[in-house]
Amino acid sequence: MTCTGPEVDLWSIPLIALNVTVRKKLGLYLNPKNTVAADWRTVAExxxxxxxxxxxxxxxxxxxxxxxxxxxxxxxxASVGKLLAILTEAERTDAVEDLRGLIDEDVRKYIEYMNKKDEPPVQVPEVDSCVPRTPERIGLTLADDPDGAPELFDAFICYCKSDFKFVHDMIRELEHTEYKLKLCVFDRDVLPGSCVWTITSELIEKRCKRMVVVVSDEYLDSDACDFQTKFALSLCPGARSKRLIPVVYKPMSKPFPSILRFLTVCDYTRPCTQSWFWVRLARALSLP
Structure with a gap:
């Protein structure tokens, strides 16, 4: 290693540590069909x-x-170390050497984030409370009580700006009806001024029971939605806790994201099932 140091075990670093830039550049090496060097098919095998x-x-x-x-x-x-070993076995050391600096930087950032998340809470003597008072938990959302427990939600809504009208419909149907669910909508509930990635991770992992993913063509092009989805999936591999609920509300021209294909979709595009849509979604979000 160069940036992260020789003591880092890359086999223990999950693949989610690699950001979009590394993945895109790796695609430039592996996507073209190559008669001389191994391509993505060999790597997949x-x-x-x-x-x-x-x-x-x-x-x-x-x-x-x-x-x-x-x-x-x-x-x-699946880990960073395993990926590098596979690329080396496939004799794609050209890709490994070119991307190594970027990979080192992504690993370094991932380790820093995980170390920061695992730091013990700082006690504040003048407040007698059992709630940890770390920067990530103070003043994160509109209803956060600095002297009390953090605000909790039934679901984090993962969406892109072009789908915000449907998010408004979701708020109306799930919060202001008999369901009385509490949704975390970033543009409405989160206070400005903090690191987006830190806030998002805190909300998804510690504040929200589930995450609703509003899938659309625009969602597929959103780096923020990509990060939120992958982070949530890393918390519940195999969908054991039913933590992610994909929602489709309009027809798509692009293929449905393969990363979500193993999850049951709540589909609003079929007229014959629209009357059941909100009931099914509300029931799924109300589970313990």
């Missing part, structure tokens, strides 16, 4: 994907990104 799965990924716009997304959600051994 070494990752353990079947022939049928690999054949299906051939229709993807960015197959390298697709296999990385699916690998990190389906395979427990």
């Amino acid at each position: 070494l990752m353990g994907f079947s022939y049928l799965e690999i054949t299906n990924y051939e229709h993807a716009k960015n197959p390298t990104d697709e296999i990385l997304k699916n690998w990190q959600t389906k395979k427990s051994e």
Whole structure:
């Protein structure tokens, strides 16, 4: 290692540590069909994907990104160290050498974030409270009580700006009806001035029971939605806790994100099931 130091065990660093830039550049190496060097198909095979799965990924716009997304959600051994080992086994040391600096930087940032998250809470003597008073938990949302417990929500809403009208419909149908659910809508509930990624991680992991993902063509192009979805998936691999609920409210021209294909979708686009949509969604969000 160069940035992170020789003591870092890359095999213990989950693949989610690698950000969009590394994934896009890796795609530039592996996506083109190459008769001389190994491409994404060889890498996918070494990752353990079947022939049928690999054949299906051939229709993807960015197959390298697709296999990385699916690998990190389906395979427990998916890590930065394992990825580098696979690229080396596939004799793509050109990609490893070119991306190593970026990978080191992503790993360094990931370790810093995890170390910061694991720091013990700082006690404030003048306030007799059992609630940790760390910067991440003070004044995060509109209703946060600096001297009390942090504000909690039934669900974090993952959306892009173009889908905000539907988010308003969701607020009306789930908060202001008999369901009385409490949604975390970033533009409405989060106070400005703090790091977006830190706030988002805190809300998804510690403040919200579940996350509703509003899937649309615009969602697929959003780096913020991509981060939120991957972070939430890393907390519940295999959908054991039913933590993520994908929602589709309008027809899509782009393929549905493969990273969410193994989850049951709440679909508003079918007229025959629209009358059940809000009931199903509300019931799913009301589960313990």
